[in-house]
């Protein structure tokens with residue numbers, strides 16, 4: 001499979017047609033390698049592990065958190081990440097997930113918030129930030145990966161999963177906007 005690099009500043013992607021000795025750069029910065037996999041099954045296995053980890057994170061913290069509202073939100077997200085894992089398992093048998101034509105709004109709230117390390121007593125606001133950051137990372141993971149594959153079915157599935165994670169982020173950002181920003 002081809003090697004891809006992305007610009008950390010403008011998000012441009014570059015495909016390496018013939019590897020050389022130099023360093024790729026864009027916007028004055030070294031470009032970063034996008035994950036490289038040997039086969040579509042490798043991609044799917046890696047993504048399955050990520051979804052399982054996402055499920056485990058939400059399920060574990062849903063039990064640990066003091067705040068009952070955020071516990072419910074985390075339980076819901078745990079179920080959704082489990083569904084993503086199953087979509088990817090089916091993709092290994094040739095199943096595909098179709099992306100939607102609708103553009104998912106990006107409220108960009110999480111872009112301006114700093115990372116938070118989860119603690120059992122974290123409040124509603126902090127838990128939302130932790131989840132938003134995770135969902136943004138998942139969205140980027142699928143959207144970057146979808147640019148690197150040529151198989152049309154796999155590309156569609158990865159694009160659809162990027163949309164799912166963008167929807168998760170939007171849901172959390174909407175909650176944050178309504179229940180944190182407007183209450184301040």
Ligand SMILES: [Fe+2]
Pocket residue numbers: 051054080081084138165
């Ligand atoms: Fe997911």
Ligand SMILES: [Fe+2]
Pocket residue numbers: 054081135138164165168
């Ligand atoms: Fe998610």
